[in-house]
Amino acid sequence: MSILINKDTKVITQGITGKTGQFHTRMCREYANGKECFVAGVNPKRAGEDFEGVPIYGTVKEAKEQTGATVSVIYVPPAGAAAAILEAVEAELDLAICITEGIPVRDMLEVRNRMRELNSKTLLLGPNCPGLITPDEIKIGIMPGHIHRKGRIGVVSRSGTLTYEAVAQLTELGLGQSSAVGIGGDPINGLKHIDVLKMFNDDPDTDAVIMIGEIGGPDEVNAALWAKDNMKKPIVGFIAGVTAPPGKRMGHAGALISGGADTADAKLEVMEACGIKTTRNPSEMGKLLKSIL
Structure with missing residues (x-):
């Protein structure tokens, strides 16, 4: 599945x-x-x-x-x-x-x-996404296939490179992935974190999820608020852009802090309040997930 x-x-x-x-x-x-x-x-x-x-x-x-x-x-x-x-x-x-x-x-x-x-x-x-993969079955998009390994951890991310980072860590720890989904960084896109979390929540072959977000926009907060009441599986969260200056447009078209609730710190706070374990160090995502299984 x-x-x-x-x-x-x-x-x-x-x-x-x-x-x-x-x-x-x-x-x-x-x-x-x-x-x-x-x-x-x-x-x-x-x-x-x-x-x-x-x-x-x-x-x-x-x-x-x-x-x-x-x-x-x-x-x-x-x-x-x-x-x-x-x-x-x-x-x-x-x-x-x-x-x-x-x-x-x-x-x-x-x-x-x-x-x-x-x-x-x-x-x-998408748009502006790396696509998605179900390891050992099919990949659709631009992600490197060789870093993936079949497993029971779902990955959903706005950032392409950080998707690969999370995947590589899970593979190295022997956990592997059920599916990895890159939703893209544009301000107007299709599937959001919340949509993919719902799918992982309903998937009998996913035990836990890594959710990776970015500064700008309400998506990660919406997903966290939904997860607090509905998610039956543990989530580890990371937000890219902790050091980004407010008001400055960053690389991804969607990554513009407009004020208040869409900074990395504000998003991480909401995620933590909703029971999501977060890290500020992208190299710790896999280890943190393994520690809560």
């Missing part, structure tokens, strides 16, 4: 003919059951061709009809990425994973509004 994806998931790559799309599709196909999972690519100009044996279709809808795929991963450049997300939504896929960084906020506002209008059943992960 895993959340969102498993070895039987069928995946479409949107943007399969670009350099990034080709490289990561190849890497994902080489990981675990990837060759069976990645069944289609989409590029309207290259329909009828194939990429290393993966057929390319003109539209997501057609790719879904021909292959039965339920998930897409998007490597389309920023200018066209919002339209690519909407194409996946309109094809009624279960999940669209957008890796693209630098999508204009205004475009993402339109995506969000359109998804609400359609009352869309499609879940969106």
